[in-house]
Amino acid sequence: MRERFDVLVVGAGSAGCVVASRLSEDAACSVGLIEAGGMPEDPDIADPAKWTALPGRAFDWAYRTVPQPFTANRVHDWPRGRLVGGSSCLHAMAYVRGHPSDFEPWRAAGGDRWSYEGLLAGFRRSEAVIDAATGSREGDGPLDVYLPTEQVNPVVRAYMAAGNALGVPRIESHNGPELIGTCANALNIRKGRRLSLADAYLPDEVLQRPNLTLLTDHLVERIVVDGSRARALEVIAGDRRQQFHADRVVLCAGAIESPLLLMRSGIGNKDVLSDVGIDVTVERNGVGANLQDHLLVMGNVYRSARKIPPSRLQHSESLMYLDSTDLTATSGRPDIVLACVVAPSAAEGFHIPEYGQAFTILCGITHPTSRGRILPSGPRLSDPPIIDPEYLSSEQDRATLRAALRTARTVGAHPALSEWRDAEVLPGPQKFSDVDLDAFIAQTVSTHHHPAGTCRMGNEDDAVVDAELRLKGLQNLFVVDASVMPILPSGPINASTVALAETWSALDPK
Ligand SMILES: Cc1cc2nc3c(=O)[nH]c(=O)nc-3n(C[C@H](O)[C@H](O)[C@H](O)COP(=O)(O)OP(=O)(O)OC[C@H]3O[C@@H](n4cnc5c(N)ncnc54)[C@H](O)[C@@H]3O)c2cc1C
Numbered sequence: 164m165r166e167r168f169d170v171l172v173v174g175a176g177s178a179g180c181v182v183a184s185r186l187s188e189d190a191a192c193s194v195g196l197i198e199a200g201g202m203p204e205d206p207d208i209a210d211p212a213k214w215t216a217l218p219g220r221a222f223d224w225a226y227r228t229v230p231q232p233f234t235a236n237r238v239h240d241w242p243r244g245r246l247v248g249g250s251s252c253l254h255a256m257a258y259v260r261g262h263p264s265d266f267e268p269w270r271a272a273g274g275d276r277w278s279y280e281g282l283l284a285g286f287r288r289s290e291a292v293i294d295a296a297t298g299s300r301e302g303d304g305p306l307d308v309y310l311p312t313e314q315v316n317p318v319v320r321a322y323m324a325a326g327n328a329l330g331v332p333r334i335e336s337h338n339g340p341e342l343i344g345t346c347a348n349a350l351n352i353r354k355g356r357r358l359s360l361a362d363a364y365l366p367d368e369v370l371q372r373p374n375l376t377l378l379t380d381h382l383v384e385r386i387v388v389d390g391s392r393a394r395a396l397e398v399i400a401g402d403r404r405q406q407f408h409a410d411r412v413v414l415c416a417g418a419i420e421s422p423l424l425l426m427r428s429g430i431g432n433k434d435v436l437s438d439v440g441i442d443v444t445v446e447r448n449g450v451g452a453n454l455q456d457h458l459l460v461m462g463n464v465y466r467s468a469r470k471i472p473p474s475r476l477q478h479s480e481s482l483m484y485l486d487s488t489d490l491t492a493t494s495g496r497p498d499i500v501l502a503c504v505v506a507p508s509a510a511e512g513f514h515i516p517e518y519g520q521a522f523t524i525l526c527g528i529t530h531p532t533s534r535g536r537i538l539p540s541g542p543r544l545s546d547p548p549i550i551d552p553e554y555l556s557s558e559q560d561r562a563t564l565r566a567a568l569r570t571a572r573t574v575g576a577h578p579a580l581s582e583w584r585d586a587e588v589l590p591g592p593q594k595f596s597d598v599d600l601d602a603f604i605a606q607t608v609s610t611h612h613h614p615a616g617t618c619r620m621g622n623e624d625d626a627v628v629d630a631e632l633r634l635k636g637l638q639n640l641f642v643v644d645a646s647v648m649p650i651l652p653s654g655p656i657n658a659s660t661v662a663l664a665e666t667w668s669a670l671d672p673k
Pocket residue numbers: 173174175176177178179197198199200242243244245246247248249250251253254255256257258259381382383384415416417418420421424611612613614644645646655656657658660
């Protein structure tokens with residue numbers, strides 16, 4: 164088997180599929196794509212309605228946070244895909260670019276290339292927007308962005324009508340100049356099936372390129388550093404250990420594994436590494452820090468007045484981005500989000516009606532200010548990560564989330580939903596004080612699955628990568644995945660991860 168490549172890409176997730184596919188378009192460039200998991204063989208992965216059943220299966224890394232003091236000391240499950248396609252094989256398929264202003268901090272961290280205008284070419288290169296109503300197709304990217312129309316559930320239509328009656332504008336999609344408003348989610352679905360990033364970017368004709376080698380069930384344990392260069396990757400496949408070499412190494416292992424792999428290799432904060440017995444090869448303070456994630460309150464549940472038809476999409480059919488201080492705002496950066504789920508949806512320990520007899524409005528904040536960290540618990544691959552997002556440690560986050568829950572209840576109580584609503588089940592029909600709402604939020608809040616920021620791009624000393632996403636201190640090691648985001652955009656982050664990977668691949672820094 165070949166052991167030397169021009170480029171080695173670690174992780175065939177959302178970003179890794181894009182990078183490997185784009186770089187191997189150049190037939191003169193040999194690309195090795197190394198993935199810890201296998202091919203996506205479970206037929207449930209392709210069924211959009213089954214995404215909530217996937218966590219916990221063999222292809223989930225199944226991470227858990229440490230107990231979170233501001234969420235009633237709960238431990239939170241963090242599913243992550245461990246297979247070709249990565250977390251795009253598990254995700255909920257909602258495609259949201261984000262609000263243009265979300266990317267101003269990215270511009271500040273890395274220049275115009277990372278502004279919304281700079282990323283636009285990357286978004287467009289990836290997208291093919293399919294309008295279900297007309298069948299029209301805009302763009303010739305490999306990733307279908309499906310705009311559903313008549314499939315949208317009637318409960319979701321009523322929820323959007325409630326928003327509009329309260330003054331929330333209607334928008335065409337989450338991917339235009341304004342994000343505040345109501346619309347159905349755009350989805351990465353093709354012909355009724357999930358379209359993972361592997362489906363989109365690594366179809367057979369790409370995998371058959373002679374200059375692209377995909378190694379599945381190969382786990383990268385360590386980067387071997389020699390002076391200012393990454394010299395090799397130490398990789399475990401079954402009971403075999405071997406080294407692979409390349410001129411350039413690109414980490415696309417995601418916001419949890421990219422910083423962990425760096426730290427296992429001695430790249431990180433001196434004190435953090437020496438505490439767990441890892442020798443320092445490159446001192447870089449920010450590795451594993453700046454962890455951020457979106458949260459959702461699970462949820463504001465309503466017993467239905469009549470049977471709700473099952474979702475024909477993926478249950479959570481409409482994100483509604485809002486300004487919590489003015490529901491009639493028509494522009495600007497949203498601070499909260501609601502999501503209408505065509506099912507009862509609650510945290511552990513709560514009793515809720517059966518499927519078909521309830522709907523839920525989830526709510527969250529778009530720009531959390533709480534910051535946490537990922538740390539290794541030891542030097543070995545088998546030592547589990549310590550994941551501490553410090554959820555809701557910021558008072559600003561707690562106040563904004565309270566405002567989000569109040570807004571969800573305002574929308575849920577609106578007459579436009581009266582055909583479907585019997586009674587509010589959670590938190591309940593009565594009035595709640597701020598203290599009551601905080602307690603409910605602490606017991607019900609859950610990840611929206613968007614960890615990011617743990618190898619952040621920036622100019623400061625403790626930033627991990629520079630504007631070319633090159634690891635500071637090493638000439639030929641790059642990080643290209645959700646971990647380099649300096650700050651989360653408003654919405655789910657798969658679209659921006661793909662645009663980031665497209666943008667970096669077009670730059671192709673040597
Ligand atoms: C349940 C769930 C629902 C979500 N819903 C949405 C949604 O609706 N919309 C949205 O935009 N986003 C959603 N997301 C988030 C989105 O999927 C991720 O943010 C995105 O996929 C991250 O891409 P990535 O390339 O950074 O990492 P990943 O896609 O996680 O890829 C990392 C890859 O690296 C591999 N890897 C890691 N370590 C190693 C190693 N040491 N050696 C070899 N390989 C390794 C992993 O197995 C994986 O394949 C959701 C995520 C989850 C889990």
